[in-house]
Structure formats: structure tokens, C-alpha cells
Amino acid sequence: MARFSQPRSAFGPEALAQLKPIFDDVWKELVSEGVFETATFDEGSTRTRLAYKALTFASTDWTEIQMRQLLLRTFRNEAARRERAKSLGRPDPLLRKPQARNRRSPRGTSPAV
Secondary structure, eight states, X not given: OOOOSSOOOOOOHHHHHHHHHHHHHHHHHHHHTTOSOTTXXXXXXXXXXXXXXXXXXXXXTOOHHHHHHHHHHHHHHHXXXXXHXXXXXXXXXXXXXXXXXXXXXXXXXXXXX
């Protein structure tokens, strides 16, 4: 049997029906506040990230109000980090660079210094 690196949760139709208004309310509030920059805004990927985070929070013991607050805070903080990096002339902190693989030297040799 395959093992997963993270625990998985399943949500029934009733639970998903309760999550939809939370998702919609948070989305509308973030868009109305102008949290997302329209020039660099990718609606599809952002909505996917919001849905993923909503499902992550739903698999814990958070209440609906706490989930709304956490989702709003998460995306507001991300927007603030991006704005700060932009004002300092730094690259977007949320774009991840591929990490270099740790290359091991063959046995008996030492890496060049």
C-alpha cells in the first residue's frame, strides 16, 4: 500500500457546502480590499491556493470564524511581504527558487574547496 507524506482528509458534501461560503466571503473581501495586484495577479492559481488553505484549516478544529480570520490574515500577510520586497527592490519572496541538490562526493575524495 502506498504511503503519503502528509495525512489526508476527506470531506463529505455537507462539509464542502459549509466551506463554500467561507471561501466565497474571504475571496470577495480580499478582492474588494485590493489585496491582489491586478498587473501580476493570477486569479486561477490564487483561488487554488485559497481553496487548498481552506481545506487545510478545515481539517483542524478551527471554527468558521477562526478559519475566515486565518485565511484573510494569511493572504494579507503575503501581500504585505510582496509589497515590502518590491519597495526594497528585492525579488518576490513567495516565488520559490529551485533548491540545489546536495551533491555528495564519491567515497575517498573530498569536495574541492
